[in-house]
Amino acid sequence: MKKKILATLLMTALLSLTACGSKSAESDLDYIKNKGTLIVGITDFAPMDYKDDNGNWIGFDADLANKVGESLGVNVEFVEIDWDNKILELNNKSIDVVWNGMTLTDEVKNSMECTKPYLNNAQVVVVPAAVADQYQDADSVKALSFAVEAGSAGEAAAQDNGYNFTSLQSQADAVMEVDAGTSEACIIDLLMAGAMIGEGTSYPDLAHTAELTTEEYGIGCRKGSDLAAYINDQLSAYYKDGTTTAIATTYGVQDAVIAP
Missing domain, CATH: 3.40.190.10 (Periplasmic binding protein-like II)
Structure with missing residues (x-):
């Protein structure tokens, strides 16, 4: 009998704690x-x-x-x-x-x-437009020095392909490195490349070439x-x-x- 009463008390306490916890837990x-x-x-x-x-x-x-x-x-x-x-x-x-x-x-x-x-994307290589014809696939860019955003899919693509790269704070910084000639290439999102480089943009002398990955946002x-x-x-x-x-x-x- 005592055991039954003790078990009942323990169960009641447990349910009480659970109820209090659920009330205090905020979504x-x-x-x-x-x-x-x-x-x-x-x-x-x-x-x-x-x-x-x-x-x-x-x-x-x-x-x-x-x-x-x-x-x-x-x-x-x-x-x-x-x-x-x-x-x-x-x-x-x-x-x-x-x-x-x-x-x-x-x-x-x-x-x-x-x-x-909610969006499709890819990681692409960006190089000066004047040399873009030389770099159309993943193998042709292997000897280049890359700029990438730290922690990005572009950085992962560089690692996976064994490229020589420097990690920067943002993709925009990576593009600036190529424009300045500090890096020979960068890896950025295709959607960003479409908006940021090429004719009519701030970087008309850059072009994107090799597509290294396809992915989803x-x-x-x-x-x-x-x-x-x-x-x-x-x-x-x-x-x-x-x-x-x-x-x-x-x-x-x-x-x-x-x-x-």
């Missing part, structure tokens, strides 16, 4: 709504996230993030991060989401709660966060009502959009 969505701000971790990465002439963050990702913030009823704050520290920034709650043309690598998927893929939240599912639902709605296509067309990435 990520509630956390963001309560503080009134969605903090988006980014780098300067056209056409995903970059500043207009007035210093405001715009781009395909920035515009979509603003739409999600509006749906949540919170302000959206864009914070430039060291891309190599994106997982640490999330876990420390310095940011709430990584939304910056992020390739869905195994490391990313294992460390973050990721959305479904996703949006990263804290592991276990309910924000990822919420963003999935919002992106699905934006796709259906034409919002995604309209924003994508503005930034020239409409052909890369993945249907939810």
Whole structure:
């Protein structure tokens, strides 16, 4: 009898603790709504996230993030991060989401709660246009010195191919290295290359050549966060009502959009 009473008391205590724990556990969505701000971790990465002439963050990702913030009823704050520290920034709650043309690598998927893929992309080699004809595949560029963004898919591609490379803070820095002649080539995202180099851009004398990888972009939240599912639902709605296509067309990435 005593054993039965003791077991009952222990069970009651356990249920009480569980109930208290569930009441105190706050979802990520509630956390963001309560503080009134969605903090988006980014780098300067056209056409995903970059500043207009007035210093405001715009781009395909920035515009979509603003739409999600509006749906949540919170302000959206864009914070430039060291891309190599994106997982640490999330876990420390310095940011709430990584939304910056992020390739869905195994490391990313294992460390973050990721959305479904929403854009197709590739890693491409960028060289001076005057010599582009000499470098059309992965083998032909092996002897070049590369600049890459630390922690990026471009850096991974350089490692996988055994290239000689220097890691920098951003893809934009890598492009500047090639333009300045400090590096012979760089590896950046195809979507960035389309917006940033070639005729009519800031770097008309650069061209992209060899395509080293194909990949998909996703949006990263804290592991276990309910924000990822919420963003999935919002992106699905934006796709259906034409919002995604309209924003994508503005930034020239409409052909890369993945249907939810």
